[in-house]
Amino acid sequence: MKASIVTIGDEILIGQIVDTNSAFISKALDRIGVETYEMISISDDKQHILDTFNKLQNKVDLVIVTGGLGPTKDDVTKKTFCDYFDDELVVDEVVLAHVTELIEGFYKRTITQINKDQALVPSRCTVLHNQVGTAPGMWVKKENTVFVSLPGVPYEMKYLVENEIIPKIVKEYKRPYILHKTILTYGQGESMVAERLEEWENGLPDFVKLAYLPSPGRVRLRLTARGTDKEKLEKEIENQVVLLSAVINDIIVGFEEDETIEVVIGNLLKKQKATIATAESCSGGAIASLLTAVPGASSYFKGSVVSYATQAKIDVLNIPAELIEEFSVVSAPVAKAMALSVKKLMKSDYAIATTGNAGPTKGDGNSEIGTVFIALATPNEVLVEEFNFGQPREKVIDRAVYKSLELLQKEILKLV
Numbered sequence: 001m002k003a004s005i006v007t008i009g010d011e012i013l014i015g016q017i018v019d020t021n022s023a024f025i026s027k028a029l030d031r032i033g034v035e036t037y038e039m040i041s042i043s044d045d046k047q048h049i050l051d052t053f054n055k056l057q058n059k060v061d062l063v064i065v066t067g068g069l070g071p072t073k074d075d076v077t078k079k080t081f082c083d084y085f086d087d088e089l090v091v092d093e094v095v096l097a098h099v100t101e102l103i104e105g106f107y108k109r110t111i112t113q114i115n116k117d118q119a120l121v122p123s124r125c126t127v128l129h130n131q132v133g134t135a136p137g138m139w140v141k142k143e144n145t146v147f148v149s150l151p152g153v154p155y156e157m158k159y160l161v162e163n164e165i166i167p168k169i170v171k172e173y174k175r176p177y178i179l180h181k182t183i184l185t186y187g188q189g190e191s192m193v194a195e196r197l198e199e200w201e202n203g204l205p206d207f208v209k210l211a212y213l214p215s216p217g218r219v220r221l222r223l224t225a226r227g228t229d230k231e232k233l234e235k236e237i238e239n240q241v242v243l244l245s246a247v248i249n250d251i252i253v254g255f256e257e258d259e260t261i262e263v264v265i266g267n268l269l270k271k272q273k274a275t276i277a278t279a280e281s282c283s284g285g286a287i288a289s290l291l292t293a294v295p296g297a298s299s300y301f302k303g304s305v306v307s308y309a310t311q312a313k314i315d316v317l318n319i320p321a322e323l324i325e326e327f328s329v330v331s332a333p334v335a336k337a338m339a340l341s342v343k344k345l346m347k348s349d350y351a352i353a354t355t356g357n358a359g360p361t362k363g364d365g366n367s368e369i370g371t372v373f374i375a376l377a378t379p380n381e382v383l384v385e386e387f388n389f390g391q392p393r394e395k396v397i398d399r400a401v402y403k404s405l406e407l408l409q410k411e412i413l414k415l416v
Contacts, residue, residue, distance in 0.1 A: 001175050002037040002060045003029055006052055008067035008077060009152060012041045021066045021157050028161050033175035034062065035226075044068055049080045058144045061173075064165070067152035077149055078120060078138070084147075085140055087122040092136070095119040095127060099134045128164040132156055137164060177230045181237050182213075182256040183221040184264075185248065186406040190214040193221070193248065200247050208236060216389075216398035218406070220256060253409055261405050262290045268412045269300040269350075274379075276408070277346035278304040279317060279338040281329075282356035282372055286401045302346035307338065313355075317341040330355050330367040332384040335375035343377045350412070351377040352404050358396040372400045378411050 005022045012019050019041055026036040037060050042048045049068075056063050068077030082088055096119035103111045118134040121127055128137030128148075133156035138149040148165060150157045169175075185193060190212050194201075201210055207227050213220035223240055225233040245252060254264055269276060278288045288304035291297055305316055310329045313319040319337045327333045335355050343351035356372030370391055375384045385407065389399040 001034045001062065001169075001173055003034050003062040003064060004037050004056050004060045005039045006056075006063060006065045007039070007041045007152070008044060008049065008065060009041070010043050012067075013043055021152065021154060024154070024158060025064055025066070025161055028166055029169075030178055030180075032166060032170055033178050034169065035178065044076060046076050046080050046083070049077065050084055053084050053147065056145065057142065060145060062169075063145060063147045065147065065149045066157050068149075078122070081125070081138060081140065081147070081149060082122050085122060085124065085142060087124050087140075089120040090123045091116075091119050092121050092127050093119075094129070095121065095136050098129070098131075102134060128160050130156055130160055131163070132159045139165075139168070176226055176228055177233055179225045179230075179233045179237055181223045181241055183223075183241065183244065183252055184218065184254045184256050184261065185221060185251040186218045186253050186402075187251050188219070190219050193219050193251070196248055197221075197244065200243055203243075204240065205236060207233070208240060216395055216402055218261075218402055253406060260290075261402070261409065263294050265405060265409055265412065266291070266294045266297060266300060268409065270296075272349075272412060272415060274349040274412070274415075275300050275302045275346075276350045276352070277302040277342045277348040279342035279351065279353040280304060280306050281308055281313070281338070281354055282358045283354045283397055283400050283404070284308060286397060287352055287354070287404050290401065290405070302348040303342075305342050305345070313338065317345070328366045330357055330371060330373060332373050332375075332386060335373035336377075336382050336384050339375035339377040339382055349379050350408065351375075352408060353377075354400055354404060356396065356400060358400075359391055359393045370396050372396065372403075374400065374404050374407060376404075376407050376411060379415070383407065383411070 005025050007019050007021055011017050022039040029036055040052060042052055078089060096116060099115055099118050100111055103109050103115050121136060121138055122140060126139040128139055130136050133151055133153060135151040137160045140147050150160050194212060204210060208223060208225045211222045213222055223237055225237050227233050280287055285304060285306040291301050307313040307317050310324060314321050317338055318341055319334060323333055323337060335353050338353035339351045353375040354372060357367050357369045359369040370388045372387050372389060373384060375382060387403060389396040
């Protein structure tokens with residue numbers, strides 16, 4: 001079963017907002033064996049929408065559209081649906097009752113005609129109940145393609161996908177299995193990893209594919225198997241993981257089951273009943289931001305000091321001015337002192353510290369641009385490593401963040 005995802009909105013096309021809806025929908029579809037054929041963003045224009053529908057008709061089994069379902073005049077999706085399906089808008093009494101209860105009962109406002117118009121739907125569509133908003137979803141089939149329209153508001157879209165669309169697809173369609181296994185590697189670039197895996201990759205069966213997912217400091221290797229025999233797919237994936245591990249075991253740091261490294265680290269810390277704190281200079285709080293973005297991080301993340309300026313290191317972290325003067329603010333001794341200081345300050349089991357020259361100028365340090373010192377204080381010792389991540393500035397910061405997490409994960413695993 002193949003699907004296309006269409007996002008409607010000029011705000012996406014001009015870069016005013018980022019389309020996160022497509023990523024969520026495609027991930028949800030993948031879990032139930034529906035392959036996303038393409039993602040398209042188009043304008044709030046009737047003809048553009050009609051042209052897109054015509055292009056996708058009978059080309060895919062499912063078209064999921066988000067956006068253009070609000071109460072304002074620029075929301076044209078419902079009327080365009082009627083034009084495309086030669087239908088007319090009618091009032092859905094169930095939707096009207098829900099909208100009325102929401103506006104008058106919850107928001108304590110007098111319902112307006114604009115609000116009531118949210119209950120207008122194409123007469124031949126299957127209405128998808130939106131419990132968390134006023135705009136319902138719509139499901140219409142034409143020839144060999146189902147068209148589904150959803151509101152663009154992310155939390156409303158997510159509710160309808162999880163509670164209406166996915167259960168309906170599972171109930172009404174037979175789908176193949178799509179299984180993924182992602183191997184996390186650190187320390188070598190994509191081309192080097194690919195060179196090492198060439199012989200193994202050439203031996204993969206036709207129903208198993210490998211994708212390289214590179215990012216600063218790491219490469220994720222995603223194995224995907226498609227077919228109708230789930231047990232066969234699972235056995236083959238596990239067999240290939242064993243064969244792959246034998247080739248690049250030195251750079252494998254774990255496996256990702258829809259989990260990022262910050263989630264993996266959080267789980268490890270909770271398992272160990274340990275805590276972490278950070279003292280960040282060149283990374284500017286990015287490590288703390290990643291760690292605290294994980295739900296439940298408060299159980300293991302104690303706090304962070306973003307000591308970006310040299311004086312902040314002296315005043316807040318109590319780094320001796322003499323140490324900075326002797327070794328430079330970008331140095332192994334200063335990174336070590338930062339890690340020990342924040343570990344003591346936050347009373348944590350682990351602490352990460354970063355200090356470096358991310359560029360474009362050297363700032364207070366004497367080291368070359370791209371130089372970063374990362375210190376990791378564990379319950380038993382303090383480790384410091386020096387790196388040169390090159391340029392540009394964004395690359396330096398990203399690589400510093402993920403290298404810090406890599407070092408942390410390796411040390412936690414020694415004690416778990």
